[in-house]
Amino acid sequence: MFLVTPRPCKLQPDVMSSHTAVLECGLVAKRDMLIFGDWVCGEVLAFFLISDIHFVEIRVFPAVDGDMSLRDTSSMECVFKECRYVVDACVWHATETEHIVRVCIPPILELA
Secondary structure, X not given: OEEEXXXXXXXXXXXXEEOEEEEOOEEEEOOOEEEEOOOOEEEEEEEEEEOOEEEEEEEEOOEEOOEEEEEEOOOOOEXXXXXXXXXXXXXXXXXXXXXXXXXXXXXXHXXX
16 A cells, blocks of 8 residues: 655644555545445545554445445545555445435445
8 A cells, every 4th residue: 555646744744645545455536435344435535644554534424224335425524544444445326316325335345
């Protein structure tokens, strides 16, 4: 894993940040959607390298009515997660309901 064109954070110069990173699942950029092993899913806001550990800040999209493939994009909750727990970037599409998207769940999660 590594950050693409990292830059030091203004308030914390020993922390590097970037809008793009190469993770185990491939090249991922700001606005892409990621899913983690704990089924958390969300939109990438930024990547960080802190003390040799890669983190991603995401805007969490909670599941709708327990359906992990339907996600509510109106959520404003943001979290930092370690990049090593990313399962994959997700293919998604809008639904007929405003602020609801359908996410294609990676097969490896469906086996778990």
